[in-house]
Amino acid sequence: MISYLKGIVAGIQNHSGNRHILTLEVNGMGYDLQISGRMTQQLPSSGGEIQVFTHYQIRDEVPFLYGFSSPADRxxxxxxxxxxxxxxxxxxxxxxxxxxxxxxxxIVTGNVQLLIQAPGVGKKTAERICLELKSKLIEWRKSAGFFVATDGPAPGILEEVQMTLLALGYTAHEVSHALHYVSEEIGLPKDAFVEEWIKQAIAHLSSSEVSQ
Structure with missing residues (x-):
């Protein structure tokens, strides 16, 4: 079983359906690995060396090799x-x-509204992911070094704040970071009014857009 590959970036191909293929040259051999779009942004330029953690899978008798930037991602x-x-x-x-x-x-907190922002993931699928993985990830995150953040709005208003911001066109990633900023940098109380959380989050997101 291949645990990881360390080699030179020989090329990146972008296919339909948001498929990204990294060709990695290792000791004179080229390996094609399917990677995420996020990982393509972290890769060095062509000719740069990188270590990629891998997952090998056979589907319909066809082998596939998936690449990840860390063991935790894999x-x-x-x-x-x-x-x-x-x-x-x-x-x-x-x-x-x-x-x-x-x-x-x-997943651990059952936040379906964020999970369904992923293309192809519906509400029932998101609920199934939370149901089947919650207890497993609670244990795994301890050893992996990931802990559920306590910042952000109180659970009773979190979903309403997220749904409002998502409906305004912000991405799940932008919403998550905005709520973290409002909590940590501004110090807005967890039980502040929904309207105040939304107002502060939009103000931060708008200022970020202007500065780009």
Whole structure:
């Protein structure tokens, strides 16, 4: 079993359906690995050296090699594809939509609204992921070093705040970071009014857009 490959980036191909193929040259041999769109942004330029953690899978007698930037990313991918009805494409879509700590937090806390932002993930699928993985990830995150954040609105108003911001067109990643900023940097109380959380989050997101 291949645990990881260390080699030179020979090329990146972008295919339809948001499929990204990294060609990695290792000791004169080229390996094609399917990776997430997020990982393509972390790769060195062509000719640069990188270590990629791998998952080998055979589907319909065809071998596939998936690449990840860390063992934790690969572990979570494996947890996701263990859920009934979740294939590699949906697992990668989830990893692309939310950063690893955010994805783990969403599953552990049953935050369906964030999970369904991933392409192809519906409400029932998101609920199934939470049901089947919550207890497993609670244990796994301890050893992996990921802990559910306590910042952000209180659970009773969190979903309403998120749904409002998502409906305004912000991505799940932007919403998560905005709520973290409002909590940590501004110090807004967890039980503040929904309207105040939304107002402060939009103000931060708007200022971020202007500064870009």
């Amino acid at each position: 572990d979570l991918f494996r947890y996701l594809i263990s859920v009934s009805g979740i294939g590699a494409a949906l697992a990668i879509a989830l990893l692309d939509t939310l950063e690893l700590p955010e994805l783990v937090q969403s």
